[in-house]
Amino acid sequence: MSEPLVTVLAGGVGAARMLSGIVQVVDPANVTAIVNVGDDLELHGLRISPDLDTITYTLAGEINPETGWGLRGESWQAMESVKRYGGISWFGLGDRDLGTHLYRTQRFAEGATLTEVTAEITDAWGLGLRLLPVTDDRLRTMVTLAPGVDGPPEDVGLEVGFQEYFVQRRHGVPVSAVRFDGAAAAAPGPDVLDALADADRVVLAPSNPIVSIDPVLAVPGVREALIARRGDTVAVSPIVAGSALKGPADRLLTELGHEATVVGVARLYAPLAEALVIDHADVDLADAVAAEGIRPIVAESVMSTPEIAAALARTVLAG
Numbered sequence: 470m471s472e473p474l475v476t477v478l479a480g481g482v483g484a485a486r487m488l489s490g491i492v493q494v495v496d497p498a499n500v501t502a503i504v505n506v507g508d509d510l511e512l513h514g515l516r517i518s519p520d521l522d523t524i525t526y527t528l529a530g531e532i533n534p535e536t537g538w539g540l541r542g543e544s545w546q547a548m549e550s551v552k553r554y555g556g557i558s559w560f561g562l563g564d565r566d567l568g569t570h571l572y573r574t575q576r577f578a579e580g581a582t583l584t585e586v587t588a589e590i591t592d593a594w595g596l597g598l599r600l601l602p603v604t605d606d607r608l609r610t611m612v613t614l615a616p617g618v619d620g621p622p623e624d625v626g627l628e629v630g631f632q633e634y635f636v637q638r639r640h641g642v643p644v645s646a647v648r649f650d651g652a653a654a655a656a657p658g659p660d661v662l663d664a665l666a667d668a669d670r671v672v673l674a675p676s677n678p679i680v681s682i683d684p685v686l687a688v689p690g691v692r693e694a695l696i697a698r699r700g701d702t703v704a705v706s707p708i709v710a711g712s713a714l715k716g717p718a719d720r721l722l723t724e725l726g727h728e729a730t731v732v733g734v735a736r737l738y739a740p741l742a743e744a745l746v747i748d749h750a751d752v753d754l755a756d757a758v759a760a761e762g763i764r765p766i767v768a769e770s771v772m773s774t775p776e777i778a779a780a781l782a783r784t785v786l787a788g
């Protein structure tokens with residue numbers, strides 16, 4: 470039998486690990502990731518696409534293992550110069566990583582689309598799979614800050630870009646709302662809807678449901694295309710034992726009125742996926758997950774080694 474076509478809805482770190490497992494068990498030429506661009510930003514006149522770059526660097530084996538973002542073996546001389554001038558330094562761009570943003574920005578100036586530049590970058594890193602930005606149009610995740618003990622009073626009610634929340638404020642401030650600026654006018658990137666329609670298996674990566682998967686679904690047509698494939702879609706919970714493995718998914722779920730457990734994830738994903746992979750740590754909640762109308766699959770889901778990532782990929786593909 471020929472290998473299955475696999476399409477993965479992807480954010481950053483969790484999706485990168487899931488994809489590194491999938492490409493161990495399926496020919497990468499059969500794998501497509503539809504990637505969130507709501508985290509993208511413009512800084513120093515440069516176009517930066519953190520989730521696309523995190524996936525690219527991870528699959529190239531060049532991700533910085535300490536941070537989970539940026540390149541390994543970085544130096545920071547350009548940032549030191551920016552700091553000397555009093556420029557923006559809260560978003561760390563290493564010297565090697567900067568080359569990616571310089572290239573992307575130049576190609577935009579020449580008229581290339583994000584889809585085209587991404588293909589050029591992934592080819593240059595020797596990746597065999599296809600990364601598709603969910604849209605070539607401008608889509609930005611915007612976060613409204615709520616009252617909290619840690620933040621300055623002037624932050625309350627302020628709407629900031631995703632990275633100003635996530636990196637500048639270290640996602641330490643409460644949030645009262647999230648919206649996706651530009652989504653209503655955005656069109657799915659070329660091949661995005663076909664990649665959903667043609668896949669034998671669709672996977673919702675263990676990415677943040679609110680700020681990684683939701684912006685992908687906010688692009689008109691994508692949610693509908695996914696719902697049409699519900700019977701072939703498996704989600705992987707980004708929440709294990711009530712906590713996010715990385716980042717603020719647990720806090721964001723609670724702050725926005727959801728339950729930060731696999732049951733809360735099941736409630737969000739039941740309309741979209743037939744099955745939800747939950748970790749052994751949550752086996753006691755399997756019945757409650759099933760009661761939400763999504764079939765629980767209990768597996769080791771914390772991808773701390775390549776072997777665990779490959780085993781999880783086999784589980785997800787088997788469905």
Ligand code: FO1
Nearest residue numbers: 481508518519522538539559560561562636
């Ligand atoms: N995350 C940080 O916590 N601090 C940083 O300074 C930072 C810089 C950065 C530069 C390039 C890049 O591709 C990612 C970067 N990230 C940084 C990670 C990233 O912004 C977030 O982890 C994701 O957007 C969340 O998915």
